[in-house]
Amino acid sequence: xxxxxxxxxxxxxxxxMEELRIWRNFVETTEILTSRVGSRLQVDxxxxxxxxxxxxxxxxxxxxRMRSSALAAHIGWERSRxxxxxxxxxxxxLIRRExxxxxxxxxxxxxxxxxxxxxxxxxxGHLRTIRELFVDALTPxxxxxxxxxxxALREHLGPRDDA
Amino acid sequence: xxxxxxxxxxxxxxxxMEELRIWRNFVETTEILTSRVGSRLQVDxxxxxxxxxxxxxxxxxxxxRMRSSALAAHIGWERSRxxxxxxxxxxxxLIRRExxxxxxxxxxxxxxxxxxxxxxxxxxGHLRTIRELFVDALTPxxxxxxxxxxxALREHLGPRDDA
DNA sequence: CCTCCCCGGTTGACGTGTCAATGATGCTAA
DNA sequence: TTAGCATCATTGACACGTCAACCGGGGAGG
Numbered sequence: 001x002x003x004x005x006x007x008x009x010x011x012x013x014x015x016x017m018e019e020l021r022i023w024r025n026f027v028e029t030t031e032i033l034t035s036r037v038g039s040r041l042q043v044d045x046x047x048x049x050x051x052x053x054x055x056x057x058x059x060x061x062x063x064x065r066m067r068s069s070a071l072a073a074h075i076g077w078e079r080s081r082x083x084x085x086x087x088x089x090x091x092x093x094l095i096r097r098e099x100x101x102x103x104x105x106x107x108x109x110x111x112x113x114x115x116x117x118x119x120x121x122x123x124x125g126h127l128r129t130i131r132e133l134f135v136d137a138l139t140p141x142x143x144x145x146x147x148x149x150x151x152a153l154r155e156h157l158g159p160r161d162d163a
Numbered sequence: 164x165x166x167x168x169x170x171x172x173x174x175x176x177x178x179x180m181e182e183l184r185i186w187r188n189f190v191e192t193t194e195i196l197t198s199r200v201g202s203r204l205q206v207d208x209x210x211x212x213x214x215x216x217x218x219x220x221x222x223x224x225x226x227x228r229m230r231s232s233a234l235a236a237h238i239g240w241e242r243s244r245x246x247x248x249x250x251x252x253x254x255x256x257l258i259r260r261e262x263x264x265x266x267x268x269x270x271x272x273x274x275x276x277x278x279x280x281x282x283x284x285x286x287x288g289h290l291r292t293i294r295e296l297f298v299d300a301l302t303p304x305x306x307x308x309x310x311x312x313x314x315a316l317r318e319h320l321g322p323r324d325d326a
Numbered sequence: 327c328c329t330c331c332c333c334g335g336t337t338g339a340c341g342t343g344t345c346a347a348t349g350a351t352g353c354t355a356a
Numbered sequence: 357t358t359a360g361c362a363t364c365a366t367t368g369a370c371a372c373g374t375c376a377a378c379c380g381g382g383g384a385g386g
Contacts, residue, residue: 014287015294022310023293028239029313030193032320039374050342069364076191081343083366088341107365124177130186131178137319138312145308147185149301150192156300157195202344213372232334244373246336251371270335 033133040129045122050085051094052126055119058095058111065110068097094118196296203292208285213248214257215289218282221258221274228273231260257281 015023038049047055053075058064066074072082086109089095094115098108111119138146178186201212210218216238221227229237235245249272252258257278261271274282301309 013294014290015298019298019306020290020293022306022313023297025313025317026297026309027193027197029317029320030190031197033316034190034194035373036320048341067364076195078344079365080345080367084342087366127177127183130183131176133320134186134189134316135178135182137316139315142308142312142315143182143185145305146189146312149305149309149312150185150188152302152305153196153297153300154188154192157192157199157296198343211371230334241374242335243337243375247372247374250336 037126037129037133041122041126044125045118047118047122051089052119052122054082054085054089054109055094055111055115055122058109059116059119063110064116065108068107068109071109089115200289200292200296204285204289207288208281210281210285214252215282215285217245217248217252218257218274218278218285221272222279222282226273227279228271231270231272234272252278 034049041047041049041052045052054071057071057074058066068082068086069079072079075082077085086095086097090097093112096110096112098110135143197212204210204212204215208215217234220234220237221229231245231249232242235242238245240248249258249260253260256275259273259275261273298306
């Protein structure tokens with residue numbers, strides 16, 4: 001850890017200029033990308049990325065219904081965030097919440113026809129957007145590399161705490 | 164564009180399952196990563212990523228001062244976003260706004276001692292975080308690839324509109 | 327000169343996220 | 357039984373972003 005040379009060179013110090021440049025470019029670019037994808041979704045479906053994630057999870061769920069906590073775990077959100085979001089979605093009629101009959105205190109979230117409809121209308125365009133803005137931008141090698149990089153980063157972040 | 168085969172196969176359709184998997188993993192991972200980096204910065208500096216970006220730009224500016232619009236362009240924000248953020252930062256004493264003497268109607272943003280101090284205290288830890296959570300997670304090849312991918316994506320998004 | 331429009335900046339409304347505190351309800355241990 | 361205690365979900369306060377509207381001061385062109 002401690003080296004004779006005055007902590008320059010390889011090992012365990014601050015990022016180099018080049019590394020920092022890559023970091024900034026990487027972060028900024030993914031931010032622009034996701035915001036562009038989200039805004040397209042918003043414009044031609046009136047759904048936010050969050051709405052879409054929730055609707056997708058519910059659509060794929062057994063009876064188009066899930067326990068709130070299971071839903072939160074599935075899409076990797078804090079329960080509080082989900083609760084706020086569900087409140088807004090409920091106001092718009094996309095989902096409904098109801099007391100679970102089987103397990104007391106287990107609030108169920110379920111898809112309304114309106115929500116299912118909205119999701120169906122949104123899906124095709126959204127997938128096309130992903131293809132256009134992400135997949136088509138990269139060579140097959142780059143796409144594979146992107147997958148590897150994501151895996152490496154996630155591994156390194158550690159499976160712990162979901163924040 | 165229109166092919167004899169019923170728009171299956173290569174070419175111009177929806178992402179495959181594998182491509183979609185990579186997309187989701189990529190997006191989720193970068194979200195977790197940036198949120199983790201941001202939350203570390205917040206915890207040990209009481210600065211958000213936005214605060215940091217603004218302070219960095221001002222610190223590097225000629226007299227630690229910049230026109231608001233130049234600042235917005237420099238960090239790639241909408242003017243409205245910057246205005247809101249500067250309001251919050253001004254309330255905390257990190258920056259000040261003043262009417263520009265030379266050019267009328269040109270509002271100048273300038274670093275306060277408090278802001279400069281906060282930035283200095285934050286920088287080292289922030290760079291270390293980037294090294295730990297990003298640079299150290301990747302092999303040199305992967306790091307290079309990350310740079311290439313960012314460049315390709317940004318290129319593909321087109322230099323137009325900064326949203 | 328006057329009008330129109332653009333430009334830089336701000337504001338308000340509202341959706342979104344986080345954190346910390348709160349209710350409500352079961353489980354466990356004294 | 358009852359006193360904690362953990363868990364599920366919600367709430368309130370506040371930071372952050374976007375969108376659309378607005379304001380004030382220059383020009384450019386009539």
